[in-house]
Amino acid sequence: MKVTFPHMGNLYLTARALVAGFGQEAVVPPPCTKKTLSLGTQYAPEFSCLPLKINLGNYLEAAEMGAEVVVMAGGVGPCRFGYYAQIQREILQDLGYDMEMVVLEPPDAHFRELIDKLNYVARTSWRERLHYAQIAWWKTKAVDDVERLVEKTRARETAYGTADKIYEQARDRIDQAWTKKTIRAAVEEASAALAAVETGRAEEEVVRIALVGEIYTVLEPFMNLNLERHLGRLGAEVTRGIYLSEWINEHLFGGLLRVKGSAKEAKKMAAPYLNHFVGGHGLETVGSAVYYARQGFDGLIQVAPLTCMPEIVAESILPTVSHEQGIPVMTIFLDEQTGEAGLVTRLEAFVDMVSLRKKRKRERVAGLA
Amino acid sequence: MKLRVGIPRALFYYYYFPWWKAFLEALGAEVVVSPETNKAVLNDGVKLAVDEACLPVKVFYGHVLALIGQVDVLFLPRLVSVEHKAYICPKLMGLPDMLRASIKDLPRIIDVTVDLSKKPEKLPELVLEVGRFFTGKKKEIMAAWHEATRAQEYAEGLIRQGHMVDNVWSFLAGEAEGLTVDTGAKRFKVALVGHAYNLYDRYISMNIIDRLSRLGASVVTPDFLPDEVINTEAARLPKRMFWSLGKRIIGSTLHFLQQSDINGLIHVASFGCGPDSLVGDLVERYSHRSGKIPFLYITIDEQTGEAGIQTRIEAFTDMLAWKGAS
Ligand code: SF4
Ligand code: SF4
Numbered sequence: 001m002k003v004t005f006p007h008m009g010n011l012y013l014t015a016r017a018l019v020a021g022f023g024q025e026a027v028v029p030p031p032c033t034k035k036t037l038s039l040g041t042q043y044a045p046e047f048s049c050l051p052l053k054i055n056l057g058n059y060l061e062a063a064e065m066g067a068e069v070v071v072m073a074g075g076v077g078p079c080r081f082g083y084y085a086q087i088q089r090e091i092l093q094d095l096g097y098d099m100e101m102v103v104l105e106p107p108d109a110h111f112r113e114l115i116d117k118l119n120y121v122a123r124t125s126w127r128e129r130l131h132y133a134q135i136a137w138w139k140t141k142a143v144d145d146v147e148r149l150v151e152k153t154r155a156r157e158t159a160y161g162t163a164d165k166i167y168e169q170a171r172d173r174i175d176q177a178w179t180k181k182t183i184r185a186a187v188e189e190a191s192a193a194l195a196a197v198e199t200g201r202a203e204e205e206v207v208r209i210a211l212v213g214e215i216y217t218v219l220e221p222f223m224n225l226n227l228e229r230h231l232g233r234l235g236a237e238v239t240r241g242i243y244l245s246e247w248i249n250e251h252l253f254g255g256l257l258r259v260k261g262s263a264k265e266a267k268k269m270a271a272p273y274l275n276h277f278v279g280g281h282g283l284e285t286v287g288s289a290v291y292y293a294r295q296g297f298d299g300l301i302q303v304a305p306l307t308c309m310p311e312i313v314a315e316s317i318l319p320t321v322s323h324e325q326g327i328p329v330m331t332i333f334l335d336e337q338t339g340e341a342g343l344v345t346r347l348e349a350f351v352d353m354v355s356l357r358k359k360r361k362r363e364r365v366a367g368l369a
Numbered sequence: 370m371k372l373r374v375g376i377p378r379a380l381f382y383y384y385y386f387p388w389w390k391a392f393l394e395a396l397g398a399e400v401v402v403s404p405e406t407n408k409a410v411l412n413d414g415v416k417l418a419v420d421e422a423c424l425p426v427k428v429f430y431g432h433v434l435a436l437i438g439q440v441d442v443l444f445l446p447r448l449v450s451v452e453h454k455a456y457i458c459p460k461l462m463g464l465p466d467m468l469r470a471s472i473k474d475l476p477r478i479i480d481v482t483v484d485l486s487k488k489p490e491k492l493p494e495l496v497l498e499v500g501r502f503f504t505g506k507k508k509e510i511m512a513a514w515h516e517a518t519r520a521q522e523y524a525e526g527l528i529r530q531g532h533m534v535d536n537v538w539s540f541l542a543g544e545a546e547g548l549t550v551d552t553g554a555k556r557f558k559v560a561l562v563g564h565a566y567n568l569y570d571r572y573i574s575m576n577i578i579d580r581l582s583r584l585g586a587s588v589v590t591p592d593f594l595p596d597e598v599i600n601t602e603a604a605r606l607p608k609r610m611f612w613s614l615g616k617r618i619i620g621s622t623l624h625f626l627q628q629s630d631i632n633g634l635i636h637v638a639s640f641g642c643g644p645d646s647l648v649g650d651l652v653e654r655y656s657h658r659s660g661k662i663p664f665l666y667i668t669i670d671e672q673t674g675e676a677g678i679q680t681r682i683e684a685f686t687d688m689l690a691w692k693g694a695s
Binding site: 045046047048049076077078079080082083085086087089090094273274275276277278279280282306307308309310312313314315316317319320333 | 418419421422447449450454455456457458459460462463465466467470471482486606607608609610611612640641642643644645646647649650651654668
């Protein structure tokens with residue numbers, strides 16, 4: 001049985017390992033490209049949110065490669081994500097594809113259910129599956145660790161792109177590593193290589209920016225038009241509100257593992273600005289503005305697909321939070337028409353503004369001393 | 370002095386006004402409803418809300434602004450869920466906070482969180498919570514609840530008889546002289562599906578019901594149908610529809626598609642509406658698969674022009690006439 005899944009940043013690393021645990025062949029869809037998007041846009045509802053379209057494109061491309069089963073996460077509201085699978089199923093049906101869709105739905109969307117649902121195609125023992133689940137987890141954490149280091153190096157390197165080369169190599173190595181030892185070795189090597197990258201920017205010139213918003217837009221570089229890389233080049237050290245391991249833990253392992261991350265803490269800080277869950281990560285976005293302001297970050301960028309409901313709620317509230325907590329905030333909505341050049345212009349303006357603000361602050365402090 | 374309680378004539382006004390009015394008045398409040406949506410209301414809302422918000426939310430902002438200075442309290446319950454395992458829309462879950470963030474001089478607001486998604490049996494508790502803004506006497510609140518339920522049932526009865534929601538609401542509020550009946554000659558029957566605040570706010574909908582009627586269509590809406598019909602039909606979906614308004618649209622669509630006297634189906638949605646972007650796709654897909662009934666999807670935002678709407682529905686009714694003749 002050939003099993004595929006949607007792309008979301010580095011999720012394929014985790015998914016490949018989980019699928020292997022069931023003795024199945026993983027068909028990783030080709031990396032998201034313009035072609036993926038145009039396939040998705042062609043068949044998906046015109047006004048649906050962009051992740052639905054890109055994921056549909058992933059399935060169609062995977063189908064060309066012979067994928068027979070799609071595994072994806074699901075939901076039961078209040079946001080659109082919970083209905084993605086059903087819409088995609090109807091589309092595939094009308095297009096004449098005969099693909100099985102396995103949807104992991106909360107409240108039982110955790111590893112046990114994944115196992116149940118895949119059991120009918122499984123050829124492996126429990127021990128083997130557990131073993132691969134562990135490997136999947138190690139890989140997820142490993143790639144997150146490397147990414148955190150890359151975010152630091154990007155903002156400081158003299159030769160733009162060096163950190164990303166190391167990152168890509170490390171990612172491939174982690175993808176091909178199947179023991180804890182080799183996985184960790186890949187991280188250590190990347191970490192050493194990153195430490196050796198020549199840096200030029202003075203420490204006080206680096207601005208710290210938190211990246212928050214809708215999860216798919218935050219995690220998938222194709223969706224956010226390589227926003228993190230651009231920010232790095234502009235001298236901004238990016239910290240994301242959420243990393244893959246947090247999402248995996250929440251959605252596949254039922255929150256059973258302990259993961260370092262700020263999302264949970266940030267959520268608690270949304271009140272009194274936002275006092276109720278609003279679907280997706282809207283609550284985290286508002287809370288993050290408070291959280292990162294208190295952590296002394298220089299700015300916060302919210303990203304989301306155009307028409308994203310939870311993030312529209314958050315966007316409406318962020319100006320107040322920004323004002324009261326003293327952190328500059330920029331909101332970026334993306335759709336299939338958004339161009340990378342226009343995005344870069346906006347990022348430059350924002351980074352300029354926060355840099356200047358930071359400099360003034362420093363001067364004020366120096367003046368007082 | 371009676372406490373003046375403001376109800377914005379927008380969003381869920383179009384579902385629960387009779388209940389709200391009867392309840393609040395029974396507890397001694399004076400209910401003040403904002404004026405019908407007009408250009409000024411819309412412009413105020415558009416200026417205040419974020420660009421990305423949908424038209425009904427922008428219009429809601431405008432209505433809230435129109436009530437400021439006119440009332441002592443604003444009635445803005447946070448509508449998360451009005452039934453088991455279903456929600457309204459993420460935006461409505463955050464609406465009171467959005468308004469607080471955007472409007473500085475907001476009066477006191479009643480923003481009780483209505484969430485029956487997990488425990489529908491919580492309703493009495495919520496009713497008491499609202500009632501306590503006005504009185505400490507539980508008995509009075511329960512009596513007001515009784516009144517409210519009766520008023521809502523009466524009003525919905527009038528709708529099932531074929532009167533449009535806005536007309537019934539205005540009649541009950543003493544704004545309209547009587548209930549109107551469309552007696553013009555009709556050439557066909559059109560099912561018009563969509564959220565009540567899009568169908569019956571004449572400014573938002575650009576009077577689509579009257580326009581259709583003038584073109585010779587008798588119009589039926591999901592609100593003419595009893596809830597049981599909608600629930601039964603919606604239960605046929607392979608995946609449970611977890612939006613209450615979406616369920617009304619898809620449930621009624623599935624019902625209308627089986628009625629031999631329905632000649633056309635129109636879905637009116639707000640541009641950028643999250644739930645409708647998917648629900649609308651299902652409506653279109655199912656009506657195509659049924660292969661019988663012509664379908665028209667209309668999205669509206671603040672830029673939509675009357676001429677555009679008129680042209681589209683004229684073309685649609687022309688097609689229905691042509692189909693009927695052939
Ligand atoms: S959170 Fe945003 S992107 Fe995700 S389903 Fe909801 S509207 Fe779509
Ligand atoms: S359901 Fe649609 S139209 Fe209504 S508030 Fe939500 S997004 Fe706007």
